[in-house]
Structures are given as C-alpha cells and as structure tokens.
Amino acid sequence: MFSTESAQNHDQKLNEEKPAWSTQDVPNHAFVLLETRKFGFEERPMPTLQSPRDVLIRVIATGLCGSDIHYWHHGRIGKYVVDNPIILGHESAGIVEACGPDVKSLAVGDRVALEPGVGCNTCEACRSGRYNLCGSMRFAATPPYDGTLATYYILPEECCFVLPPHISFQEGALVEPLAVAVHCCRLAGDMQGKSVIVFGAGPIGLLGCAVARASGAATVVVVDIVQSRLDFATRFGATATYLMSSQLAEVNADIMLAQTRLSEGADVIIEATGAEPCINCGIHALKRGGTFVQAGLGTPVVSFPVAQICDKEATFKGSFRYGPGDYKFAVELLRSGRISVKELVTHEFSFVEAEQAFINVLERRGIKSIIYGPSVDKKLVNETAML
Known part of the structure; x- marks a missing residue:
C-alpha cells in the first residue's frame, strides 16, 4: 500500500478537482446476492486505493450478463460457488473519482469503460500476453470477488479505458461484451x-x-x-x-x-x-x-x-473473456462508428429496481438491460455523456 502522505495529497487534489456533477461523500451502496439467493441492499465501506496505480471509479451504468443471472438462479458456475454474500455485475462504465500517485493516463472526471478482471502480472500466462488465463485472476462478480453493482469500484489504471466524448455510459457498459x-x-x-x-x-x-x-x-x-x-x-x-x-x-x-x-x-x-x-x-x-x-x-x-x-x-x-488489445479495439470500433451498440439496450433500470432487472433478463425480455448506479439521474447521465 502506498504512503499515507501520498494518499492524503491525492484526497486533497480530489476534493479540489471534483466536477460539478459529482457528489461528494456519496455512501457506497451495494446490491448484494446473499447465500440464500435472495437480493438485498447494503451500505459497504468506502473502498480505498491499495496501489499507487489504482483508480477509484464511481459506477454509472452496468449491463447484466448471463453469468450474473446464472449465479443468482443456480448459485454457481462450475467451480465458482456463491457461498458468501457477493455483489454481482461486471459490464460497467463510470467516472474517475480518484487516482493513485503513479497513474499517468487518467484524471479525475474522466469517463471510462471498466475492464473488470485483474491478473497477477507475474505468472506464465500473464507474462506471455494471455492474462485472461491467469490462475490468480481477480474477476468482478466471480466468487469470492465482488462486482460493480455498487456506488464505487477500484481497478488499476490499465483496466480503465477513456470513452470518446460521443459515447454514452450505456454504450461504455457494453464495451465489455463487445470485447468478448x-x-x-x-x-x-x-x-x-x-x-x-x-x-x-x-x-x-x-x-x-x-x-x-x-x-x-x-x-x-x-x-x-x-x-x-x-x-x-x-x-x-x-x-x-x-x-x-x-x-x-x-x-x-x-x-x-x-x-x-x-x-x-x-x-x-x-x-x-x-x-x-x-x-x-x-x-x-x-x-x-x-x-x-x-x-x-x-x-x-x-x-x-x-x-x-x-x-x-x-x-x-x-474462447475465454478477452486479452491484450481487445478492450482498446472495442473502444475504437465504437469511436469510429464501425460498430454501434446503443440499439442493443432495450431496458433501463434505476439502482432500486435492480432485482426487477434480473427478473427481466431471466424472462428473456429484450436484448440488454442496463442498471444505473446508486443516486444516478438518467438525465444527468445523458448530459455528462456529451462533456
């Protein structure tokens, strides 16, 4: 963990640079799947940066994936078993709220797509450029690791991809399945x-x-x-x-x-x-x-x-998830207009309606359902998408 002094300096910088549309001191609300396969809302501790390369993101939009539904409905996928409360969600886009001292390519206020898996960077798979096969991968919403259906989420800098100005948070959330x-x-x-x-x-x-x-x-x-x-x-x-x-x-x-x-x-x-x-x-x-x-x-x-x-x-x-260059190429496909994903979004839900979103996907209504983060105003999302 980096020094307390560095953290304090960056917290001070964060407070000075907060955009007007970002809410200070927003609690970390989470949508949690319990071991009983019931859902609940909890207030979780505010996540803290664990590395000088870490980035704190306020989650704005999250798409639901079949794996989220599978964990809810069946309690497991293969060897990954929900035996403790877990936050689901991994197809997300959000706003950078704070950066560690070694972060160079991002700034507070950047709109980013989240690549939700972090490899160890030291094993043979990672070192050979196949980090998606890392045996120590920490992947969002895969037990025992929490996902992104919360107010905040932390990722290293290399897992955050700046969205072009004309790409909405909705579309940013779909960068994950596009990368697949x-x-x-x-x-x-x-x-x-x-x-x-x-x-x-x-x-x-x-x-x-x-x-x-x-x-x-x-x-x-x-x-x-x-x-x-x-x-x-x-x-x-x-x-x-x-x-x-x-x-x-x-x-x-x-x-x-x-x-x-x-x-x-x-x-x-x-x-x-x-x-x-x-x-x-x-x-x-x-x-x-x-x-x-x-x-x-x-x-x-x-x-x-x-x-x-x-x-x-x-x-x-x-084929397993995505590897080096896939996220970058996915963002470029959206930026250039060679692919459009906005047509896939057929249903939108507020955070308090998250359970209904899961039911919607289970019943195969529409194509892609989006859940907005806690206290996120849809009008505000559309406005900030064009900043």
Missing part, C-alpha cells in the same frame, strides 16, 4: 472475405456478427430459435439468418447451407449459445479446414461429433 466478441473473432483469424456462421442472437452473438462484418467477413449468417431475434440480427449486420428447428443437427446444417449458398460450409463458426444441438450443427456446417470458436457456456459436458473435427482437420478453439 472481439476476442472470439480474433481467435478465428483473418476474416477478410470469409464466410461466418454465428450461433445465438443474444448480445454476444449479435456483437460477434457485428465484429465479423467490421473485420471484413463477406457473409455472416446468424442462427437462433427465436424469429424476433433473427429479425434484429438482420438489422444489426447479418447477411442472412436461419431459424433453427428441432431436426437433427446435420439436417439443420444441410438446410442452412443450402439456403445461404455455402455449399462447402462456412470458413468460421462462432458458437455463442453453449447448446449441444447448436454445437453439433456448427461442426457439421463447418468447411473443411475451417475454424470453430466456442464462446457460449451451457451444460458443462456435451456430446459432439469429434470425428467431424478430425475428418475436416478443423481447428476447434475455446
């Missing part, structure tokens, strides 16, 4: 002129579709079981869609390839559902020598035609 989609597409390699099939028209699938198009893919087919989501995908960049039926995976694949004129199969499959029928269909629809990227998580163990992978000499890749 960027990582998927980067794993697939060069997409220029390629054909891509994306399974799932939820947020990650839709963003995968958009990133693939922005990366030069000539054909992007989006597959889902809900026609309304496919209709949205068409407006969001898909060149074609396919409504998945209950038929055998290979039958669905044959029909889809015939309808989309991909007689030899797709160069790239991005699977964003985790559903076994979609995985199997994707493998059958993959071109010989193609690349299959698995992003969706469903049932932990699935059965799929591994012989097809061997026969096609296909490349099967798992």
